[in-house]
Amino acid sequence: MSNKAVANRYAVALFELAEERGQTEAFAEELELVDAVLMETPELLALLERPGVAMTNKQALLKHSFGEGLSETVLNTIMLLVERNRFGALKELSNEFKQLTFDKQGIAEAVFYSAKPLTDEERRQIALTFAPKVGKRGLSVDNVVDTNLLGGVKVRIGDRVYDGSVQGQLKRLEKRLLN
Template structure:
C-alpha cells in the first residue's frame, strides 16, 4: 500500500473523530501549525523518523513541542503515528485532513499569486468573488508573492487556474505573433 493511501486512511479516521467531537476547525488549525513546524524544521521530522530514537523519547518530544497547542485528539494521533512508525506520512495526512475538513465546511483554499503582497481587503474581495465561481460558501485565500507575474493576479483553486497576470497576457500575445494570427 502506498504512503498516500495510508495517509488518507489516517486522515479519514482523524476527520471522523474530529467531526464526531465537533472540533473539526480546531483540529485543522492545530495540524496546520504542526505542518508549518515540520516543513520549516527538517530536524523535527528527522528526529521523529530516526530508528535509534525510542518511541518514548519521540512521544516526550512531541509532548514538549506541542503539548500546549494540540488537543488530546491531535496529540494521540501523533502518538499513534510514532507507535506505528508512520511519522513519514505526517504532511500528506495533514493535507488530506485539510481537504476533508474544507469539503465538510463548504470551503476551498485559493492560492493567489501576485507581484506585490495583497491587502486584507483585496484578499476578502477575491474570496467573495471567486467563492461564487467555484460554488463554495467560503474561500481561504493564501497570498503568494511572485515578481515574475509582473502585474495582475493568478488564482489556483483546487485544479482550476484563473490567470489574469500580465505575464500570461504577454505569453499569449507572443504565441499569437509567432503563429501569425494577428
C-alpha cells in the same frame, strides 16, 4: 502502503472523531501547530524518524513537546503514527484533514499571483468573485508575489488557472489578431 493512503485513512478517522465532538477547527489548528514545530525544528523530526531510538523515548519526547498544546486525541494519533513507523505521513495527514475540513465548509484553497502584495480588501474581492465560479462558498487565499508579472492577477484554484495578468491578456489579444 503509500504515505498518501496511510495519511488519508488516519485523516478520515480523525476527522470523523472531530466532527462527533464538534472539534474540527481545534484539531485542524493543532495539526498546523505540529507541522509548524516540525518545520522549525528538523532535529525533532529526524529524532522521531530515527529507527535506533526506543519507542518509549519517542513517545515521551512527543508528550513533553506537545502534551500541553494538543488534545489527547491528536496526540494519540501522532503517537500511533510513530509507533507504526508511519511518522512520515504526518504532513500529508495534516493536509488531508485540512482538505476534509474545507470540503465540509464549502471552501477551496486558492493561490493569487500578483506583481505586488494584495491588500486584504483586494484579496476579499477576488475571493468573492471566484468562489462561485468553482462552486464554493469561500476561498482560503494565499497571495504569492510574482515579480515576472507586469500587472494583473493569476488565480489558481485546484487545477484551474484564471489568467487575468497583463501578459495573459496580451497573449490572448495576439492570438485573436493572428486568427
